[in-house]
Amino acid sequence: MRVTDLTLGLLTLLGGIAIYISAIEFQAIPGQAYGAGTMPRAVALVTGLTGLFMIVKAVMEGERLPGLNLADWTQSPAAIARLVSVLVLIVAYIALSPVLGFLPTAVAVMTIGMLILRVRWWIAVIIALVAAIAIQQSFGRLLLVPLPRSDFLSFLW
Amino acid sequence: MQFVKTAAALGGLLILAGTVSAQEYPERPIQLIVPWGAGGGTDAVGRLLGAEIQRELGVPVNVVNRTGGSGVVGHSAIANADPDGYTIGIMTIEIDMMHWQGLTELTYEDFDILAIVNADPGGVMVSAESGFDSVEALLESIKSEPAGTYKASGTGQGGIWHVGLAGWLLSEDLAPDHVTFVPSQGAAPGLTDMVAGGVDIVPSSLAEGRSMIDANRVVALATMSAERQDAFPDVPTLAETTGSDWTVAVWRSVAAPDGLPDDVKTKLMDAVEVAYNSDAYQTFMADRGFGLRWAKGDDATEIVANDDAAFGEVMKQAGLAAE
Amino acid sequence: MSTVIDAAQLVFQPYVLLVILCSAAFGMFVGAIPGLTATMATALLVPVTFFMDPVPAIATIVTATAMAIFAGDIPGTMLRMPGTPASAAYVQDAYALTKQGRPEAALGASLVFSSIGGIFGTLVLITASPVLAEIALKFSSFEYFWLVVLGLSCAVFISPGSPARGLVALFIGLFAATIGLENPAGAPRYTMGSVELMGGVQFIPAMIGLFAVSEVIRTFIKRGEEVRPPATPGKGIFRQQAKNLVTYPVQALRGSAMGTAIGALPGAGADIAAWISFAISKKFSKTPEKFGTGHVEGLVEAGASNNAAMSGAWIPALVFGIPGDSITAIVIGVLYIKGINPGPMVFITQPQMIYAVFIVFLLANLIMLPLGWLAIKGARQVLSIPQKVLMPVILMFCMVGSFAINNSAFGIGIMLVFGVIGFLMEENDIPIAPAILGLVLGPMLEQNFVTSMIKSDGSFIAFFERPIAAGLGLFTIAVWMIPLLLLLLRRRPPAGVSEP
Structure with a gap:
């Protein structure tokens, strides 16, 4: 069971978006600009970027549809x-x-x-x-x- | 030995079969839950007391670390256990703060407090390179500079030394966040950071800073207690210097889930008292520089309740309490 | 000189030597059991040390922990259950060797180079403690932030195959690390109201799940019928290592030095040391493509590194009483009880004590060799057990080990979830090791970043204002930019990026 680069890229992008949305409710430390939301948002951002990168790369290499190769x-x-x-x-x-x-x-x-x-x-x-x-x-x-x-x-x- | 005991217990069971409650407490191992990690001060206190209680009661006392969630996990485990005397635990001061922060519904009222066995007052410590030699000079400087110039550290956000610092600032007619608090994972990282020049003040207990004080890296300016500490006779109290009446101390207690049968409770309280008075415990605490404090049963509960009210007050003013 | 003789007289007594031997065996036993850590071994020994004189008391703990750290590699190699995050760095190579029927090659390397790293670290401890401790004390959250970023960068370099899939693994780990209450704000995240989840994802059960349970699942799918090559008879554990030492002297030295340096920092430890060393080893290797397939080169360097870091952690502990990890924290407590107050004064007032501790260090790292040899000989018997009998027993060990770490069935739940995640990851060629890295370093990254920003009142420039931070920061950026620049100059993807 192996997902292709395009599929994994899409999943990663969606994961990043999901983390970002879930992190909106986390508040900063009172009186500070940073707090509980900082880290999840940063993780969401880099995750999303990596997903985008994978999608672009897969498309450039000729993948057109998300696919899944099933193992025996x-x-x-x-x-x-x-x-x-x-x-x-x-x-x-x-x-x-x-x-x-x-x-x-x-x-x-x-x-x-x-x-x-x-x-x-x-x-x-x-x-x-x-x-x-x-x-x-x-x-x-x-x-x-x-x-x-x-x-x-x-x-x- | 273990086998003999087991066999004896088993024999007792057979003989007393039919008379249900004839078994006298304790007849099997007791679990002692420590809500903090193996190796810390609370763990050491728990293991040492456990060994002494074991000697007194004659059944094994197994120390079990239940860590995480800034103590919430372990305290919940103690409170949720069956109140049969076979699960006890070390309850720490965090119980008086976490419910104000909205982390849990749990309060000290969910426990039968057996005894308070230790207390360490907070202090005011600065780096040796800071140039401050008295707490008055430090306070003067804090007051004259804009809010947020000075930074303090030594515990997590809303932790005991954060509350201790906020309480002191309030008592000096300053805003509770006039000194910015930088959360850290305990006193040791806070002290290290202060020596590295990251923060200016660590308001933790002097015992925690002892090695750095001895190494002339850290200067203890004051103790947040009513009287000077035996281990640090040269360090003045706040009342002697700035005139503040604020005191704060971190304590450790032995507690059981609420609803212990009276006979079991009495037996456990007495066992803890014997353990507290043992040579091993007394010398250990003195050698580690931990403060000794004894309060039993209702006296202990009163101390815990008073702190709970006082912390709630400070935490609300400092914006640390959940709405 | 007479101090050294005094110290030797304190150590070379039948009673002390016997204590060292017993605690060595105990440490070896605890370390070899998956799920029990060196910290746990130490905590269990503390009550015993109350009744001892200072030197045997310290010897007990020093010896037991040194053994436990090495012994943690045994389940890692044999069963794919790394005992510590430090050994997770090279478990892929070690287990690959076991699958080829050569567990001794992996364990032998880990044993001998653990010992070398430990001795190197001790020699540095003896000769350069005060100087190194001064430098270590200059590290605040800004410096640690860069160090952690550097450590995380290793995820890209160590992952075999596509760097993008390595990053995906890293993010899985980083995300899992955000669960719970232990963050600078002290706010519960993703706990869904569960008290247990407030404690977050403990990395030992997660690690057992990712590595071991996923392997159990795979074996069950194949009904345990996978044929392994018969274990080749050991050609002499130590002879192989003499050859490794001749082949990889630079790696051994580099790993030892790097480990000692990182270990001396109170806020870093054996974990980061092993990961960075493994990445360096691969980066500078002549055969980086062999990494992950049962290659000892990385084992040599990272194995030396994590034990050197253990010794390095004692530098700030003895010089300033600052614990570098939970083990040194326990020992500092024991030292106090025994009337030895760590700090600069102890080198002047009780030098014979300090030298006695040094001698114990050297002894512990030497006694590791024969005892480790015995343990390896014993452990290889595991391979003669058929897979279909072994796997259900391993599953049981996984569950008990995950339970033991916090004495809670919740640990087994974490193990289960991460077992499934690990299985799915490996089915998709996503490497597991970077996920562990993210899980271990995620909290440190967050702590150091958020506290730095609070200290600097929100200014990013502060990350470059202090000299060491600036140096580390520029180096980290260079590590990232240079491959990218080369990539742009060449205008084509580097070899190994495109998957078939």
């Missing part, structure tokens, strides 16, 4: 499903770890991840368990990172 994997529903599965796993960890506690959630996330990549199930479970305990011991106990705990399985904490 976008043709495979299974590959797209695997992409989405990574995001789902992360969201699931964020949502479930405060409820279930670190250990069960981590084991589940890693096991499912490995199953998606077609690791044999018993290998997946064993490795997930070992890795989760190792992370919990090193981060949680040695380095005092407050990993999510819950009353469920809390004796392992």
Whole structure:
């Protein structure tokens, strides 16, 4: 999935404009000419200019319409499903770890991840368990990172 | 050791199964939230107190840094935790300012304040190359020059030393922005900038400028406290010199979310008191040049409330408060 | 001379040496875990140092941080999870070497030249502290502004391929840096009412997302079936580096010197040092086209530079008690507690203490070599694990690391968002490294620009009024104008700009 120079130039220009509009409400420090809006506006300006430059250059090199070249994997529903599965796993960890506690959630996330990549199930479970305990011991106990705990399985904490 | 404790706790659980509230507080690790970064003064105070509270209560006290948003993130995390005594935190003076700035709804009333454990008065510091040797001479010069000639720095926009400076200027019948404030990310960058010739005054606590004062790069002209500071006996108070009655001090406190059960609150307050009086804490604070101050429970809350009102007043006049 | 002997007697005691060894191992461990920083290692050690004498207390922290900074390169090289923004400068090359089955070439270079840079910085610290500190004290926001602009300019020089796409990446980073409350005005921006967003985008979770999570996503798409060349047996980590030293002596020296100089500035640090060094290395390289494809030249220079900057940061810390970064800030606190008040007087009143600290510095940078060798040997085992087993575990590490930086699930959210952004960027040949640069330097740019304008009452001329600022400013403008002038003179686009 690769956008052409012209497309990226247009997107960049639009991004610059969007940042500029969003920055209008930011006010200067009382009694000063500069403040919260200075930086976003400056970023918007250089972003917009870069976008314009890219558009001009692409047009000069013969591009006429914004285009998009699709990579091979976008043709495979299974590959797209695997992409989405990574995001789902992360969201699931964020949502479930405060409820279930670190250990069960981590084991589940890693096991499912490995199953998606077609690791044999018993290998997946064993490795997930070992890795989760190792992370919990090193981060949680040695380095005092407050990993999510819950009353469920809390004796392992 | 940990294992033995866990096993003991587990055994206790089994024995007392059925009697729900029989468990005596505390029976599991306590989290102590520090709203500022690892390595700063507040972090050091939190870690040291945490270690002493741990010794007193017999359960681990884990220090957790929740930084960002000029303290809003960490203070919100403390206030939003369950008031069960297993989450406490170091509450800093910013709690009395951020709600005036309109950054958050959170005020000191959302906390059960256990104790104030430290206070450092603001000061007036100038570069050694500035030629000022007294705060009267500095004030004279500020008054005679047009507004905005002098620049000060040492904290963020609307931060404690900004408010401290504005309050002092008001007390000397000057406009609160007669000296332009240049926001910085703390006292150290402000002091460095002053020595480099970027700004003229840093109104932060003298403790923060100590190494530069010792190195004869910075001159401390005054302290914004009612009495002289032990660590800086030669530095006069504002009242002694210009006659201003303005005082300001940055304090640190130990606080818990509002609504702590009474027995838990008493137990925690006593533990903090023991920690405060420990040799380790007392010598640490003296060695770092931090000011010791003790106020417990309601006394502490009163100090916090008074500052809240005073800062609100100054911030409104200085245009730092949100409408 | 007797001072040095006194100092040596303070250091060369079984107890102190044991402390150095233990804290070295601890620092190596913490640094090698993604998401935990050298600052975190130091903070965890502070309570331990309360019970020690001054020399072992300082030795603990100095050693642990030196190790942690190097060890941060290990996850960067093996898993594409740079531990610090400083190592993000060259993670592209390091990871490319791993993919070719030669992680030792990358880690070896980073180890040996980290050590060389650290020792160089220490020697400068010993010989020239007071002089350098005087210069560093002349830097105010005007000078830092130019330095940051110079650092940002590197985005164009370091990005492989089209400079325009490098700029797009930089702007993504700069924009992300504006989110939150930490700006000179103290006004919330793009927070959408969220308290967590007031804290802004922390760069460690963002970095983990951009580099590591995007890699995990790619592996999942390919179902972990990408075949890697088998790891070639190490030909002796140190022998390779002897060859590198002969091939790139100028680079090593230049990186060390640049790192020390930038590190000595209290408002700059290892990050800017590594980026500028990497850009210089590419600019003056005979083979700039090899950068980004697993070339050690940039690793040599930037690796030396960031460790030299660590040593450089101690110059203002010891001479004036001014912390250059969060680590020196912690150590200054510990020094006070131990009754050593940093400042010019300490060189006169307690010279043996200062020399003891110097000796510890040298020891720490030397002990890094054998311990680092062990760590590299251990780390290479990671490569023998199949991708399809490794990637879900890495994903877990990413999440725990992002959580640990501020102990909040919000960090995982940042990681997720930037993981997707990073994936899309790389799919479109937009380099990732400049985005990190923008994220790290954006706040500094804003702070120094806005405060400078307040100080100068709105006059741009002030940026050229002070001698150092004027010099830096003219140099920065020259860096930008000369390629443009050449471009106009030649009247055709330079090679490498047009994409196929």
